[in-house]
Amino acid sequence: MTDTRDAATIEHSLLDLADALDAADPLHAHLDAFADAPGVSAYLDGNSLGRPLKDTPEKLAAFVRDDWGTRLIRSWDEQWMVLPMELGDRIGRVTLGAAEGQTVVADSTSVLIYKLMRAALRHAQETSGTRTELVIESGNFPTDRFMAEGVAAETGMTVRWIEPDPVLGVQISDVVAAISERTALVSLSHVDYRSGALADMPGITTAAHEVGALMMWDLCHSAGVVPMQLDAWGVDMAVGCTYKYLNGGPGSPAFAYLRREHQGVLRQPIQGWWSAADIFAMGPQYAPAGDIRQLLSGTPPITSMLAMQGMLDLIEQASIEAIREKSLSLTDFAVRAYDEMLAPLGVRLLSTRDAALRGSHVTIGHPDFRAVTQRLWSDGIIPDFRYPDGIRLGLSPLSTSYAETLTGVLAVRDALESHDR
């Protein structure tokens, strides 16, 4: 139990600090771009579902009235056919460090992981009899792991598991110990969905290449919040979702990056009409597109591709480097607030203290967090619960203030203190 007068002083100084940081925040004005959420005093789950912009409702309504309702089928020719590639190029430019023609928006992250894993393993089988292993980490997001299991079983490959450090995630040395001339593909997450650990993408990619393996990155928790250089770092393939820090809305489609030199060589197996060289030729045999379009399959979910456009504009205006700066500062501030408010209550810090090794969420643990989260959610304080007893404080830099971050941490403290065990 903390001393009451001390606690009040500490809280006061944190409140002052939050105000000072907000006042000095060069991105502060962007907060105003996001839609109001009546009754919500802290939204710390932008790492699961980013918020809509203020003008998103009218943009969707105008899309229905004009593009769909009035131009009707003509909109496919006029604008929708190219949208998967246009949006992909924009994501590539604003956060991936990818030149044009290497990124598309399509399907879900799970489906795109399947496509790319299958493409990589098929290529290994066709070009080598000895590359029979898919290397993945046991702490990777479930869909990545489940897909690796399934794809390996389908193709007769073996999954080789890396056991990452629970706080620091996968290290280069872990990867080096797991890979060999038998490795076909290494598949890892850039930012760990639990701890927020940021992997060394250039170092690990280089290590994979040194044994002749392909390297695939899951960017779900880094796209839109961490600057990357996929082209310069030699990354072979990547996927990511657009409903977290790209604010595309619930279930907005994923994106996939496939390095130009692999296009026309690596082929994904769900060879629908949108992946054909000429979509409307409808000829007797399938002829694959030789470019990034081969990653598509069916008709793209246009309505779900609209909302992210406003966020891509904002990211471009703010710059991904400035967003990363604020992310580092926000997560540092969250760790400080944790130290002063939550550590004394027995809450564990499950993320690293080194901001440079973190993505944009900070994870804390306590046995009561499942019940605490339920209560917070009904009170309009919204962090993210992670089984079995974690709370993720997801800090989306363009939509989250320091004051809001502190409101969330204080609410966790209050809920823990008043929680009836």
Place this chain on the structure above:
Amino acid sequence: MTDTRDAATIEHSLLDLADALDAADPLHAHLDAFADAPGVSAYLDGNSLGRPLKDTPEKLAAFVRDDWGTRLIRSWDEQWMVLPMELGDRIGRVTLGAAEGQTVVADSTSVLIYKLMRAALRHAQETSGTRTELVIESGNFPTDRFMAEGVAAETGMTVRWIEPDPVLGVQISDVVAAISERTALVSLSHVDYRSGALADMPGITTAAHEVGALMMWDLCHSAGVVPMQLDAWGVDMAVGCTYKYLNGGPGSPAFAYLRREHQGVLRQPIQGWWSAADIFAMGPQYAPAGDIRQLLSGTPPITSMLAMQGMLDLIEQASIEAIREKSLSLTDFAVRAYDEMLAPLGVRLLSTRDAALRGSHVTIGHPDFRAVTQRLWSDGIIPDFRYPDGIRLGLSPLSTSYAETLTGVLAVRDALESHDR
């Protein structure tokens, strides 16, 4: 060349007939539910992209403001998690003749075809060494054919092609001649995307079962406009899209039906976290859901699943049987207008004259139709062009009047007559 005075008389009598049919149409009031399209005098492409309802813009805007923007991540628990199954059940009830728990909305038609074909062929491989053939028709929609080619190659199966009648489509006798105890799966379209030919679903399904094969139907051009009895007819699996006669908007997700007895037995290969027994357990190994949810993979595209709900309401109010009645009458009227206005100009009828053997579009052909369609589209008359020289008159019964149908046919006539060859 037709005699001018005669032509005027014929046109006048067709106009009178259209007015009389519209006046007697029991579904006429539903036309008013659809959004106005300024500048469009005939939209005959509801078979490619159904129109939005008048209240769709505000529904999408309210979704962004309230469900996404205010309830935020909480909406997943409150309503979105179950949406793929809820919408599937509704589609099953209003048009498929499917009891609950057998239909989901997810992905694109192409991805769902891949999942179901793979599930069927894997099952055949596991239960029989001799069922090594996938039977499909050469006139099936490209994505179905391309997927059959790819899936067969992946699994070491052989594709056996049926050559359908170009106007009447696949007959039972064609299927019987192609299937045998070597057949693993028969995959056909219910309504041919070019001719509009309606296949004998119960008869062909029974024939497939008589040799022990599984039967899969592509319902893209029949869902929402043809009543079916998938349960009663013993259909094993089916897919369809929701952006045609279900008016879900561009790229709205597809649906898949998997008969209850196959659930937990047939397994699709894209085993993402949404297909797991417990989505949020995130355990070390994949454990598949034993129910229809196993057909899911990644996070469902919620925003793209909203618009179809209003159309499902309308179909339920009108009843699929009444919609089919109007569809038969509309396509009959289109054929009559063709006979009187277009046949004299050398236009070919590429659909059957027997309404009972047709879906809801009528296809006509003429060497000038590519250029004609371009001109019509810019004039606000919107049929569908099909390579190489076809025009599909797609007649979506709830949103299309007889007068509008005639406007379209007369515009085709005018464009042909004035076309500079």
